[in-house]
Structure formats: structure tokens, C-alpha cells
Amino acid sequence: MGILGKIVNDILWNPNTSILSYTLHRITGIALVLFLFLHIWTLSSVFQGPESFEKAVKKFDNPLGHTMEYTLFLAVTFHLLNGLRITLVELLALAPQQERLLWAGLVVLGIMGLYGIKLIF
Numbered sequence: 001m002g003i004l005g006k007i008v009n010d011i012l013w014n015p016n017t018s019i020l021s022y023t024l025h026r027i028t029g030i031a032l033v034l035f036l037f038l039h040i041w042t043l044s045s046v047f048q049g050p051e052s053f054e055k056a057v058k059k060f061d062n063p064l065g066h067t068m069e070y071t072l073f074l075a076v077t078f079h080l081l082n083g084l085r086i087t088l089v090e091l092l093a094l095a096p097q098q099e100r101l102l103w104a105g106l107v108v109l110g111i112m113g114l115y116g117i118k119l120i121f
């Protein structure tokens with residue numbers, strides 16, 4: 001069984017906050033790396049002149065584009081909050097509080113997610 005199969009198996013047979021947050025952190029981390037390529041490709045159209053740049057940016061000015069932006073916003077916010085949690089837990093030896101910190105982060109994510117709906121759509 002490959003690594004991916006093992007992770008899916010662990011989640012199915014023993015779902016817990018640690019494996020779920022670890023998996024989401026990895027998925028969002030990889031998604032952010034992939035987004036960077038799309039971002040640089042879109043922005044690089046600036047070298048073909050202002051009209052070309054306008055055209056490239058306008059491609060995302062529709063409901064699908066806004067949904068992609070919102071998904072990116074949720075992914076980067078989750079990754080940021082969970083990354084801060086991991087860093088705090090490791091630096092300040094907060095392992096006993098790590099689950100509580102995860103839930104606090106999810107509450108902040110929820111609030112920012114609601115605010116993001118107002119901002120993006």
C-alpha cells in the first residue's frame with residue numbers, strides 16, 4: 001500500500017483530529033505550491049502589455065473564479081492558523097493544549113470564512 005493509501009486507511013479506520021489536521025495541512029500546503037505556478041503564469045502576462053494582463057485577470061472575474069479565490073482563501077487561512085498552532089505547540093511545549101488550540105483555530109477559520117464570503121462574492 002502506498003503512502004496515500006495508508007493515510008486514507010488511517011482516516012477511515014481511526015478518524016481523529018490529529019490525522020485530519022495533518023492531512024489537511026499537507027493538502028493545503030501542496031495546493032498552495034500549485035497555486036503559486038498559476039499565479040506566476042497569470043501575472044507573467046504583464047510582460048505582453050496592459051491589455052494582455054487585463055484579459056488574464058478578467059478570466060477569474062466570474063462565479064467559478066470567485067469560488068476558486070474563496071477556496072484558496074480558506075486553504076491559506078487554514079494552513080496559516082494550523083501552521084501557527086504547530087509552531088506554538090513545538091516552541092512552547094503546548095502538546096497537552098494542542099487539541100484545544102486546533103478548535104480555537106477552526107473557530108477563527110469559521111469567522112474568517114464568513115467574512116470572506118462577504119468580501120469575495
Ligand code: HEM
Binds near residue numbers: 026029076
Ligand atoms: C501563511 C503562513 C504559513 C505558515 C504559518 C506555514 C506553516 C507551516 C508549518 C509549521 C509547516 C510544517 C508542518 C509540520 O511540521 O507538520 C508547514 C508545512 C508546509 N507548508 Fe506551510 N506555512 C505557511 C505558508 C505556506 C505557503 C504559502 C506554502 C506554499 C507556497 C506552504 C507550503 C507548505 C508545504 C508544502 C508544507 C509541507 C506539508 C507536509 O509535509 O505535510 N506553506 N507550513
